[in-house]
Structures are given as C-alpha cells and as structure tokens.
Amino acid sequence: MSYAERALRTLSAGNRTLLRAQDEQTLLQDMCRVIVELGGYRMAWVGFAEHDEQRTLRPVAHHGFEEGFFDIAHFTWAEGEGGPTAEAVRTGKRAVAQDVSTLVADHFPIPLTEALSRGYASVAAFPLIIAGEVAGNLTIFAAERDAFDESECALLGEMADDLAFGISTLRMRVRHQQAEETIRHMAYFDALTDLPNRTSLHENLSATIEGAQRENQSLAVLLLKVGRFQEISDTLGYQEGDHLIVEMAARLAHIAGDNKSVARVGEDEFALILPNASAETATRTAHHAMREVCDPVSICGLTMDPHAYIGIALYPGHGNTPDALLRRAKIAAVQAKNTACKYTLYRGTEDRESTRRLALMSDLRRAIDQNELLLYCQPKVVIKSGEVCGAEALVRWQHPQHGMIATGEFIALAEHAGLIMPLTRWVLEAAFRQSYSWYESGMRRPLSVNLSAQDLRDPRLIERITGLFATWAMPPEMMQFELTESALMEDPAGALETLARLKAMGVELFIDDFGTGYSSLSYLQKLPVDSLKIDQSFVMSMLANAGSAIIVRSTVELGHNLGLGVVAEGVESEAVWDRLQTLGCDTAQGHFVGRPIPTAQFNDWEAQSPWSRPAPVIEDRPLN
Structure with a gap:
C-alpha cells in the first residue's frame, strides 16, 4: 500500500470519527488512535498552543509508541525551538522532516537518539487553525524515512483541517448547551436567591399532589411572608432589602434540608412543601421555622428583627391544586399577622370575593366601555x-371613588373577569x-x-x-x-x-x-x-x-x-x-x-x- 493510500484510509477513518464525536477530548484521543492503528503511523499527538512567556505547547492527546516521550520532551513553539511542530504552529503551515536524524538536535523536543530509538524516522506537523488563528498542532511520526510525500501531506493536511473544524463545532455546541442551560436556569430559579421560583415550585407541587393522591397521603404547604422587606427596601434601599431576602432564603433552605422543597414565590414570599405531613407536623415545622428565621439580621451596621408570618394550607382539606394551596397558604399568612405565634392554619374566612373586588370588576368593564382609562x-x-x-x-385606571388603582390589581381583575x-x-x-x-x-x-x-x-x-x-x-x-x-x-x-x-x-x-x-x-x-x-x-x-x-x-x-x-x-x-x-x-x-x-x-x-x-x-x- 502506497503512502498516499495509507493517508487516504486514515482520512476516511478520521471523518467517521468526527461524525461520531460527542466531546472534544474523546475526539482528539480517537483521532490519534485512528492515525496509528488504522493509518499505520508510529505515533500521533495533538497539542494546544499557550500564549505564555515560554510559548508552551500543551499536549492534550496522543497514541502510539510514545512511552516516555511526554515525560522527557520540552514542548514549545518559540522561535528556533521545537522542531517541525513548533514551525507549524508559528507559521500556520505544515512542516515536514523526512529524516529525523538530520534535524538540529537542539531544536527537537527530545534527544534525536531517543527519537530514533522509538522508531521515529520522519515527522510531519500540521497546524490546527480555529477561527482564523493557530490553536495547536497535529503531529504524526512515521517509522520510514521519506514517508510524507506531497500527496500524503495534502491528505493529512485535510484531515488536520477537518479535526480543527470538529474541535470548533464541539466548542460551539458546548457554548450553546451552556446558553440553553443558563436560560433554562433563568426560567426555573430565582435570580437573587438561586432558589427554585414559582414555576418550579408549581411543577414540584403538582407532582407531589399526584403522589399523595395515589398513596392516599396528605401534604402541607407553608408560605412565609417577610414582614419588614418593604420597610427596609424603602428606608435603606433595594440592595439592603435584597440582602434580607438572601439571608432569609439561606435560613429557610437550611431548615428545609434535602428532603423538602423551598422556593421563592414572590418578592417577599417563600413556600415550603412538606410531603406526607399532617396539620400537627406542619404546625410544628412552622414553629421551628419561626424560631430560626426571625433571629436578628445585620443590615447596614444595624441589627434588625426581620419579622415573618407563616400560613399553612393542607392537601386535601384546603385544596387539591397547586394554585388553590398556594393561594390559601398566602391568605393564612396574612391571617397569621394577627396571632401571637405569627403562624396559623388556613381558616377560610377570607377566601371569598369581597364586595369591593366584585364591584371593581363591574367598574372596570364600564371604564373600558366608556373610555375612562388613561394611557401612560x-x-x-x-x-x-x-x-x-x-x-x-401603559394603561392606568383612575377610579372615581378609590383613586388610582394599582396596575397589578386591575390587570388581575381583568384576567378574572375575562376582560x-x-x-x-x-x-x-x-x-x-x-x-x-x-x-x-x-x-x-x-x-x-x-x-x-x-x-x-x-x-x-x-x-x-x-x-x-x-x-x-x-x-x-x-x-x-x-x-x-x-x-x-x-x-x-x-x-x-x-x-x-x-x-x-x-x-x-x-x-x-x-x-x-x-x-x-x-x-x-x-x-x-x-x-x-x-x-x-x-x-x-x-x-x-x-x-x-x-x-x-x-x-x-x-x-x-x-x-x-x-x-x-x-x-x-x-x-x-x-x-x-x-x-x-x-x-x-x-x-x-x-x-x-x-x-x-x-x-x-x-x-x-x-x-x-x-x-x-x-x-x-x-x-x-
């Protein structure tokens, strides 16, 4: 088999390797293995060029008769050193030595006697060019002198270009995966606390409810509302308000441990799911949480009591959907403000549409029909x-009796009223x-x-x-x-x-x-x-x-x-x-x-x- 046929077979096998590659390190290692085992070359290695003071070449993959080579070699792409490999990286063009024994000894990575004893008779080095810059090298040793003629070098150079393209593609894939993971994390986790957000909790709670239904078990949802968040934010600034939320999140996560799910579900609200929990269990957990989370917090050099209120809703007694349980736990948290212990089970007395809310729905319909809204x-x-x-x-609503209605409130009214x-x-x-x-x-x-x-x-x-x-x-x-x-x-x-x-x-x-x-x-x-x-x-x-x-x-x-x-x-x-x-x-x-x-x-x-x-x-x- 001619040298060109050998190179062609190596190129074909290398292309198959590129198509199957799932990660960069495996690709590099498999390519070196293909070159040696299928191409019949003595040794192949890939390095990446560092832009440090020594201009180091960092070996990242190799295969073949290399025992001890990477222990004694000095890899650099500095001027006047490194042999053909360094020349290929410096110039961006292939470099070939058809007879290793004729090289200048001081310019080769290892002593020539060591190279010859390993059967390295000739060597060809090819630059790996990624995004227009030389990123490293693909170096191939052959056991024969004059092994790398023009046609063989052309085919091997094409393989080096394919390898560089494969590296670039895999790196782009990694960047895309990282970006998608970042976006997915953004969708399911709170940016400030890195706790699961409301969307994540909703999915988790849905699954927990389904499990409770199958196993005929109860569960509890605790909703904790931070009492002084707005006061601290308004007085000391948003950053200090955020500091309070982060501290409360850390305390709740510690209380929850590994077997319970805690999430940030509102600006100053956290929710905790307790699977297989009764009213007694939930109340005991709320009591423990109040002792832990209400310890003083240091903010702007001031020691403050954060204040908190916890509402508890139970499945199936208080609802059988995530929305119902969260809503009723929130109502209970509001009710808890008027209790001595600051936590309470949902009582249900406030879970009805108030007369004001129903009246506002009717008024909103009239305001839309009679062009009484304001465009900001x-x-x-x-x-x-x-x-x-x-x-x-932006739309605003100036109510004739109640004044300017908060945007969030009347948008919620519009959603409930089909408006x-x-x-x-x-x-x-x-x-x-x-x-x-x-x-x-x-x-x-x-x-x-x-x-x-x-x-x-x-x-x-x-x-x-x-x-x-x-x-x-x-x-x-x-x-x-x-x-x-x-x-x-x-x-x-x-x-x-x-x-x-x-x-x-x-x-x-x-x-x-x-x-x-x-x-x-x-x-x-x-x-x-x-x-x-x-x-x-x-x-x-x-x-x-x-x-x-x-x-x-x-x-x-x-x-x-x-x-x-x-x-x-x-x-x-x-x-x-x-x-x-x-x-x-x-x-x-x-x-x-x-x-x-x-x-x-x-x-x-x-x-x-x-x-x-x-x-x-x-x-x-x-x-x-």
Missing part, C-alpha cells in the same frame, strides 16, 4: 448615544390615536404595545391591528409590539404564526420579560423578532448579585449573537446604566431614564429631560 407611557433611551428612541404604552382582550383593544386604539397625534405634530417616537397570551389567541387580533393601520395611515415604524416570553411559550406554534403576520406589517417586535420564561435557542432563532427585553428583576439586582450580572451579560451576548437588539428594563440608577453601557446593551428603560407619564406630557418631558433629541429617523409619508 415610559420612555426608552439608546444607551450609547443617550437619544430618546421611543416609549412603552383582557377588551382591555387590549382599548390600549391598541388609544396607542394608535396617540401615535398619530405625535406623528402629525412632527414627533417621530415609536410607541410599543404589550400583547398577552390571551391576545395571541384572539383570532381577530391581526385583523384589528391591520384595521388600525388603515384607519390612521401611519408608517409601521411608529408602532411596536411586546410579547412576554412566557406568553410565547404557552402556544409556541400559534405564537410564531401570529408574530410572522405582525412582522409582515413592517413593525418591530420585542420579547418582553426575557429570562422569566423558558424558550429554547432553536425556537428563539425562528421568531421574527427584533429585540429582547431583559426582565427588570435581573437588571435591578445585577450590581449586588453575581448571578443576575451573569444573566444580564449572557442575555446581551445572546441577543447580539442572534442579531437582535437588547433592551434593559428596571434601570434605576446611573451605576446600573454605566454597567449596561460597558456590557454593550442597546437600550434602557426605567426610573433613571424616565418614570411613566401621561402620553400627553411626553413632548414636554422630552424637552426638559437630560436626554438628547436626535433628528427624526422616520421619513414623512403622505397620509391618505
């Missing part, structure tokens, strides 16, 4: 230039009307509207938006749409179709609250979106929490790698702004940029704000 907006600013680049539309889609219709019509007013006055600021999971299921959504564009005859660049990641994941296929139809109109699309839902990279790549909005919980805690900082940085990199813009929500301070600017984040939104204001005041706000006013970027179009 929150500005967005380009971080690099400080230019105002648009705003997010989400009518509410969205009101916001769409108000936003288009306001955007047209801005456009007519010469103000070119896109206004973005949030769409919920229910909106995505509305069969008339696209028709309605198309009709609004026809009514107001505005450029599509004046309107943007934001969809939460969790809403997209409720019906991925349906959401993808709706987004595609929206994108066909020429509007910009944003994934809102990114990091709080779970979407795979493969799905994310399919979405015709323009930007990701990092959830404010990560942005607000990024300076104090290393995990949040990593998530923010990773999301910025992920978005840019996918060709997407990245918006940071919850920018509350100049320090956060500066960090985001360092990370290369594109756009900021939050109280540091501007608080929500009535849309009618936006022009005055911008005129008085410290942010710059760029020339309009949206061309005038004739309005028909």
